Amino acid sequence: RDPRGALEQMAGLIEEVGHRNDVQFPLNMTVCVTDGQQVVAARYSSETDSRSLFHSTSFRQLRELYPDDPRIIAAGDDAFLVLSEPLIDVQGVWEEIQEATILVAKSGQIEYKRFVPRLPEPAA
Incomplete structure (x- = not known):
């Protein structure tokens, strides 16, 4: 709760x-x-x-990078990621x-x- x-x-x-x-x-x-x-x-x-912790600021870039990935499509527009380190192949969308x-x-x-x-x- x-x-x-x-x-x-x-x-x-x-x-x-x-x-x-x-x-x-x-x-x-x-x-x-x-x-x-x-x-x-x-x-x-x-x-x-x-240790470090980051979150994505835009899921749109992930959809553009992986347009056919059903997991990303299913996540929807309000989705975001929380990661220990930013993904290297997706630049400029991470906030610590x-x-x-x-x-x-x-x-x-x-x-x-x-x-x-x-x-x-x-x-x-």
Whole structure:
């Protein structure tokens, strides 16, 4: 129901357990999840130096490059890709997701927010 909150709580729990066990930098992640309606991708590390994460800014170039690929045709106009590195044969359509950032993409709209790990709230 709340992918951003769930990811931030997961990261907070990992960091808390790691620090409690003397792990200096317990988390280094790039992650992407979907519920079929939205895509949520995050880039974060405890030492503020996570691996790279990119997303496409235009699916049109991919359709032009692979006009007969049924997977690309089926993806539709609001589709985009989330990748660890940009595709070399498709230039100029990639944007890097910054460190400690979460991206939420839905219905062709992309929103960036700061990713802040937090401990899960106690069950009621």
